[in-house]
Amino acid sequence: MEEDTDFRIRFSSLCFITDHVGFHGTIKSSPSDFVVIEIDEQGQLVNKASDEPIYKVNKMLPEPNNLAKKTKLDRQNLSFEERSNQELSTLAGCSDGDQIHAPGSEKEDTIKDGTSEGEEGNIDVLGSLLDEKTDELLSQFACDVKERWDSKTELIGPSPEFSLGRILDKNQRTILHSAIRQKFPFLVTIGKNSEIVVKPNLEYKELCHLVSEEEAFEFFKYLDAKKENSKFTFKPDVNKDHRKAIHHFINKKFGNLVETKSFPEPNYSADNPSVVITVRFREKAHKHRKRSLLECQERKVIYTAFTLRKENLEMFEAVGFLAIKLGVIPSDFSYAGLKDKKAITYQTMVVRKVTPERLKNIEKEIEKKRMNVFNIRSVDDSLRLGQLKGNHFDIVIRNLKNQINDSANLRERILEAVENVKNKGFVNYYGPQRFGMGRKVHTDQIGLALLKSEMVKAVKLFLTPEDLDDPVNRAKKYFLQTEDAKGTLSLMPEFKVRERALLESLHRFGMTEEGCIQAWFSFPHSMRIFYVHAYSSKIWNEAVSYRLVTYGSEVVEGDLVCLDEDIDDEHLPSSKVHLVTEEEESANTYAIRQVVLPVLGYNIQYPKNKVGKWYQEVLNRDGLQTCRFKIPTLKLNIPGCYRKILKHPCNLSYQLIEDHDIDVMKEGSYIDEATLSLLISFDLDASCYATVCLREIMKHDF
Template sequence: MKQDGDAAVNVPACFISNHEGFRGSIKNFIRDFVVTEIDVGGQRVTAAAANQTPPPRASSDGNSQSGAQFKESRLSPHDSDGSSPVDATPPSFDLSVILGQSVSEELEQFVLTLKDDKTAKQELSLGSFPDKHHRANVHRVVRHRFPFLMTITIQPEIRVREDPDYRELSQLVTEDEAEDFFRFIDAKVRGSSYAFGPDGDKEHRTAVHHFLSRRFGKLVETKSFSDQGATAITVRLREQGRPKKRSGEERKEEEVYTGFTLRKENLETLEAVSYMAAALGILPSDFTYAGTKDKRAVTYQSMVVKKVAAQRLEEKVSEFTKRGMHLSQIRSVGEPLRLGRLRGNHFDVVVRDLRRHGGGGGGDGGRLSGANARARLAELVKEAVENVEARGFVNYYGPQRFGGGQSVQSDHVGLALLKEDTVGAVRLFFTPEEGEEPPSHAKRHFLQTDNAKESLALMPLSKARERLMLRALNRYGTGPDGCAQAWLSLPHSMRVFYPHAYCSRVWNDAAAHRLTTLGHKARRGDLVWRQEGQNKVEDAGEAGSPQIHVVTEEEEQREAYTLGQVLLPMPGNTVKYPENCVGAWYQERLARDGLDKCRFRVSSLKLNLPGCYRPLLACPCNLRYRLQEAGDGRGEVTGGGSRSDKPLNGQTEEGTQDSLALILNFDLDSSCYATICLREIMKCDP
């Protein structure tokens, strides 16, 4: 079995399904693990993104709170993240195709009833739609056809009712204007605007301005414009995050942003960024991206670099290609990227050398031969994949979050930083691995001599973080102040990684404790998302932004919430903890680690950890699989595999011709780990 270091130590062994599973190995070859970023618009980020049409991701169901059961599909006035829209035009306008003839006719009759009776507060069920992307299409098509309707998801059911905001706006403007305005809001096209008809009544215009500001103020801005004596209200979507305009005609160098797609092989994201920064003569912090990607893989992701024009970046493409970094779709953009600004990731994975559990360390190790044995293995794979597709998996942070394979895990470094022990954190950071590899030799030399200059000369150029730290230690010394400067020499995204790793470790242990002590149902004191003011389903149409809700004893008894809706907090200075034994466990754990009085702020290192809420369970989308002979698997992975057949673990495919390989393709929300999904499928560490 492989890989990722001490995965069994890093990640607790709690599972949701009880199928038997199977054994196998991943990441034997670079092409065996392909990760493709999915941007906020639901598009896969590849070198040929313009030529592909991936399955659309549900705008109403695809957020990171995948466990939240109740969702409104129309953008709430409280949502103002400036995200790019999913394709504003629905894939089909034929409601009878999307809903079926009978439901489509029932919806048309429901709309006629609403038009005739303005006082009615009615609701219609469109039926159940188990497939997330089918639900997304229903939401989009119904809203485009009937902008005055609000579509509501109570998984997997979709209901519709009249949008109260539409009703209020239609009393101020014409119904046609109200419908067009809501289509404009739903499309959410960056930089777009909508103009109401001429209105000579200033008092009436003021009422419209006030309504739009009250209900959509975080999303739009309104102004009155006069043209040839007629005055009309124009509404424009806010461009949040847009760089501020500067006076003068010349655009300063630091305002230049260039976007591109990065395809890398067997490289850490931070390693790739550090090399590109050195080649361009800029800082690693001048690069922004939505998330880091696996090292042991072929990965595709969007990036933006500041202070580098597109032409200059293109001149470096051939140099970067030699280092395993392929840049494409280089273009000028208006703003940097932000961490977390992605929908998720698409994975194309090969699991090789499939065999049943058991068999010990000798003999055939559980390998199968013969038609009957292979048929049994196929049954095990089918059962496992279908279980995880239906029930999901425990949403653990994967072993790569903790720096798998290192003698000292990243979470230990993060704990030292949270305790403001910068010297101890530096010593932990430079703990060498076993063996005499150049990086370990350089680290060992530093710990033995405290000579940062000599250690820097020994450290390979590819080790960007270590070299940044050693340069600072050489300049400022190895005392507390020098070690603080060494940490500050790292870009913030690198620096904050370590405290986040500690918080991730705590979350993983909390998840295991929650499942072993409280089981697989939502219990009193658990945390869930709930719409503000949602006391019953009928109130949902007027609900505001999601709020953290504590499950009551009465809600536990009637099973008002499912395990998939339960959240656990990442430790931080703004989070609420569960009000049951899990909350007590958090406090005991933090106290045991010496953080009982921690504010999760380290001002000297410019670190602030507000915390967040992470669903206890995650679920793969668009899951597909197939079995094939291992010898037929070369180059079969979709999503843009590498031409390189170099093994990542030093092995060859000789002797594997008689084994089966499993090809898996699936999507995960951001911050979910494919290795953890595979772990649930296989019932072991892949």
């Protein structure tokens, strides 16, 4: 796939705010040269081992039995837990948004277990509750639908429907719903303000493409009866791919109601590899009885917080590995912020449905993956992005040299640069790691495709290979050539958790627009929205550079300024953002440190000067002139926020050191420049990037 260069900008073109010369050097020579430690909301470094939790502690809760072991089917269902409630609550004969038959999906028309008493009983019920003409018209409607399907004639236009009229008695409606579906499983019933409407059951028709009509007929009768502890078994089948298609169909349509398993026939052998698929109802999550206080506490969701130390490991890969070891899914983990890959990082995380004891049990296993967990404790709730004060950085910059054609004393250049940024700050760009710099496809390109609802393109961009000959990129190349998700899965290494999750979904749902939408739901919400935020971040970087080139450090009419400097960027309300007037510009009322620019979203205002016009031109360029920054199909809403264009490092300290003996440089002593390194430490607010601060200090792109 060709690189989409029109939608990205190189960091080398972004301007600086300070005017010193800077110097050259190498960062991240090894992970230990770049240490990141999260600062919690109380201002404490999270790498300090402590028995005191940073959140309110729960009483220790027993672990639910069903979490210790999860079937593969359960995990597949859970990976799509963020799909719309409408789809997840779909049951027998319920594909349209207004269809009912999910437990609790319509308060008025509920259907009790065990109402079915066999087809003959239901025929009598229909005859007793419906007048003769209505009963005949219903039978004729059913025959017409069936004849259309049997003759392979497609239904043209909207799905036909037949109304039984308004039936005021709730019990009669309940009985009619069940009686009609038992007699005509290829129909569905819908409740609308005491009216019962009958429509073709499109799921029934779809299942008939996979199994015999007799099996489909009996299966939908089984679903409607909802008899506890009952099972339904399809006919023996020797075709593994065909069985898989049946599993996928039932799991997709009715996975919240039933589960499927395959069992070999009693006479199973190489000559007779027959296997049957058995369907059974899932155990009910709640028993309809009064519970004691202790029982209610036991059912409360468990949250366990911990500090994660990882080394040279991408964060999403770390979360995926932990999820596998704990038998949960990646979206069960929450965190306050993303951390660098090529670094040693410490951050707080919270995992749902896992007890502290269970997390402690995997400590030895995850050490092999360059991870450690400590400060493990029970807490009341999950974390949210931005729920931190900032990050502390300990960084070693090696191989220090002057800029090209700069003959000044290197030591003086370093001191000048560090002090200049310490006093004047740096341009608050989003860092290159947010965009996957150095890759053929950047995260912002994927985000733009998602904003434009180009789901297939977004998937292909995500799976675009680099120009490397390794297993991961060979697998990606194979996929783009063939779109064979199953074959690509066999080539994709196990540690590529995100890629495998996406491919499993594509194998399940297909490489269609709808299939790609479902595939994106294999990622947790935080990961899906990450790509959209990457696009917004890229535009913000371009905007602030344009703003500084156009107006410099002066605050001008039409600028947006923050009226409360104590509020961090991510939570800056519009009420605290002020539009600078002509009079305020003349009076120099505001300073450059107060200027903010909007990060794209549906709830922001733009500057009323050249910068505001620039935003609109860029949105037009990228085909987003009508974009509302909401992606309903992916359940993503992007309200936007405001971000200060300048930031200052806090608690900054630095030392010049010699690589061979790590001695601190003494005043006036001479050190060979080739052996000189800089150890620098500082704190940054949440959502600020150390690499961007270093770029301003060094005047050097990495």
